[in-house]
Amino acid sequence: MSRVVEGLLLFVAIFLVLLGVVFLIAAGTQNLLTGVALMAVAAMLMFYSYRSRRIEAAKPTLVSQNFNVTMSGSGQLEKRELKCKSCGAPLADENLRVVQGGVIMTCPYCGTVSSLEESPKW
Numbered sequence: 001m002s003r004v005v006e007g008l009l010l011f012v013a014i015f016l017v018l019l020g021v022v023f024l025i026a027a028g029t030q031n032l033l034t035g036v037a038l039m040a041v042a043a044m045l046m047f048y049s050y051r052s053r054r055i056e057a058a059k060p061t062l063v064s065q066n067f068n069v070t071m072s073g074s075g076q077l078e079k080r081e082l083k084c085k086s087c088g089a090p091l092a093d094e095n096l097r098v099v100q101g102g103v104i105m106t107c108p109y110c111g112t113v114s115s116l117e118e119s120p121k122w
Helices: 003-026 029-058
Strands: 096-099 102-106 113-115
Touching: 003 029
Parallel strands: none
Antiparallel strands: 096 102, 102 113
Protein backbone atom coordinates (compact mmCIF):
# COMPACT_ATOMS: atom_id res chain seq x y z
CA MET A 1 0.00 0.00 0.00
CA SER A 2 1.40 3.42 -0.91
CA ARG A 3 2.22 6.03 1.70
CA VAL A 4 -0.42 8.43 0.39
CA VAL A 5 -3.22 5.86 0.63
CA GLU A 6 -2.03 4.78 4.07
CA GLY A 7 -1.95 8.40 5.25
CA LEU A 8 -5.48 9.03 3.97
CA LEU A 9 -6.69 5.84 5.61
CA LEU A 10 -5.25 6.86 8.97
CA PHE A 11 -6.67 10.39 8.60
CA VAL A 12 -10.15 8.95 8.00
CA ALA A 13 -9.73 6.59 10.98
CA ILE A 14 -8.74 9.45 13.29
CA PHE A 15 -11.65 11.54 12.02
CA LEU A 16 -14.04 8.64 12.71
CA VAL A 17 -12.63 8.22 16.23
CA LEU A 18 -13.21 11.90 16.98
CA LEU A 19 -16.70 11.77 15.50
CA GLY A 20 -17.43 8.62 17.51
CA VAL A 21 -16.31 10.37 20.71
CA VAL A 22 -18.68 13.26 19.95
CA PHE A 23 -21.56 10.82 19.49
CA LEU A 24 -20.65 9.00 22.71
CA ILE A 25 -20.61 12.30 24.60
CA ALA A 26 -24.07 13.13 23.25
CA ALA A 27 -25.23 9.95 25.06
CA GLY A 28 -28.60 9.04 23.62
CA THR A 29 -29.46 5.44 22.80
CA GLN A 30 -29.24 6.02 19.08
CA ASN A 31 -26.17 8.28 19.52
CA LEU A 32 -24.50 5.62 21.66
CA LEU A 33 -24.93 2.96 18.93
CA THR A 34 -23.68 5.37 16.23
CA GLY A 35 -20.64 6.33 18.32
CA VAL A 36 -19.74 2.68 18.96
CA ALA A 37 -20.17 1.85 15.24
CA LEU A 38 -17.92 4.76 14.20
CA MET A 39 -15.28 3.73 16.74
CA ALA A 40 -15.44 0.10 15.49
CA VAL A 41 -14.99 1.18 11.85
CA ALA A 42 -12.05 3.40 12.88
CA ALA A 43 -10.47 0.50 14.80
CA MET A 44 -10.83 -1.79 11.76
CA LEU A 45 -9.20 0.82 9.49
CA MET A 46 -6.29 1.24 11.89
CA PHE A 47 -5.88 -2.53 12.22
CA TYR A 48 -5.92 -2.92 8.41
CA SER A 49 -3.24 -0.23 8.07
CA TYR A 50 -1.12 -1.84 10.79
CA ARG A 51 -1.51 -5.32 9.32
CA SER A 52 -0.65 -4.25 5.75
CA ARG A 53 2.50 -2.52 7.01
CA ARG A 54 3.54 -5.71 8.89
CA ILE A 55 2.95 -7.84 5.80
CA GLU A 56 4.96 -5.42 3.64
CA ALA A 57 7.82 -5.45 6.15
CA ALA A 58 7.92 -9.27 6.18
CA LYS A 59 8.48 -9.53 2.40
CA PRO A 60 12.08 -10.16 1.41
CA THR A 61 13.82 -7.40 -0.51
CA LEU A 62 16.41 -7.93 -3.20
CA VAL A 63 19.63 -6.06 -2.55
CA SER A 64 21.97 -5.50 -5.46
CA GLN A 65 25.60 -4.63 -4.84
CA ASN A 66 28.38 -3.87 -7.26
CA PHE A 67 32.04 -4.27 -6.36
CA ASN A 68 34.80 -2.63 -8.35
CA VAL A 69 38.10 -4.42 -7.85
CA THR A 70 41.37 -3.39 -9.41
CA MET A 71 44.29 -5.76 -9.39
CA SER A 72 47.86 -4.63 -9.59
CA GLY A 73 51.20 -6.21 -8.93
CA SER A 74 53.58 -5.19 -6.20
CA GLY A 75 56.40 -4.53 -8.65
CA GLN A 76 57.10 -4.16 -12.34
CA LEU A 77 54.93 -6.48 -14.41
CA GLU A 78 56.31 -7.93 -17.58
CA LYS A 79 54.64 -10.11 -20.15
CA ARG A 80 56.47 -13.29 -21.04
CA GLU A 81 55.63 -16.00 -23.53
CA LEU A 82 54.74 -19.32 -21.91
CA LYS A 83 56.68 -22.32 -23.18
CA CYS A 84 56.25 -26.04 -22.58
CA LYS A 85 58.76 -27.34 -20.02
CA SER A 86 59.20 -30.55 -21.98
CA CYS A 87 59.42 -29.60 -25.66
CA GLY A 88 59.71 -25.79 -25.56
CA ALA A 89 56.64 -25.17 -27.76
CA PRO A 90 54.79 -21.87 -27.21
CA LEU A 91 51.57 -22.11 -25.18
CA ALA A 92 48.44 -20.02 -25.73
CA ASP A 93 45.65 -19.00 -23.32
CA GLU A 94 43.53 -21.93 -24.51
CA ASN A 95 46.10 -24.32 -23.08
CA LEU A 96 45.66 -23.04 -19.50
CA ARG A 97 43.08 -24.31 -16.97
CA VAL A 98 42.41 -23.52 -13.33
CA VAL A 99 42.12 -26.68 -11.26
CA GLN A 100 41.72 -26.54 -7.46
CA GLY A 101 43.23 -23.05 -7.24
CA GLY A 102 46.25 -23.82 -9.41
CA VAL A 103 46.91 -23.10 -13.09
CA ILE A 104 47.55 -26.22 -15.19
CA MET A 105 49.25 -26.01 -18.62
CA THR A 106 48.65 -28.68 -21.26
CA CYS A 107 50.98 -28.70 -24.27
CA PRO A 108 49.05 -29.20 -27.53
CA TYR A 109 52.13 -30.67 -29.22
CA CYS A 110 53.59 -33.21 -26.80
CA GLY A 111 50.64 -33.50 -24.34
CA THR A 112 52.73 -32.72 -21.25
CA VAL A 113 50.71 -31.45 -18.30
CA SER A 114 52.49 -29.14 -15.85
CA SER A 115 51.53 -26.53 -13.31
CA LEU A 116 52.27 -22.84 -13.61
CA GLU A 117 54.34 -21.62 -10.68
CA GLU A 118 54.91 -18.03 -9.63
CA SER A 119 58.51 -17.13 -9.02
CA PRO A 120 59.35 -15.46 -5.71
CA LYS A 121 59.54 -11.68 -5.66
CA TRP A 122 62.82 -11.43 -3.69
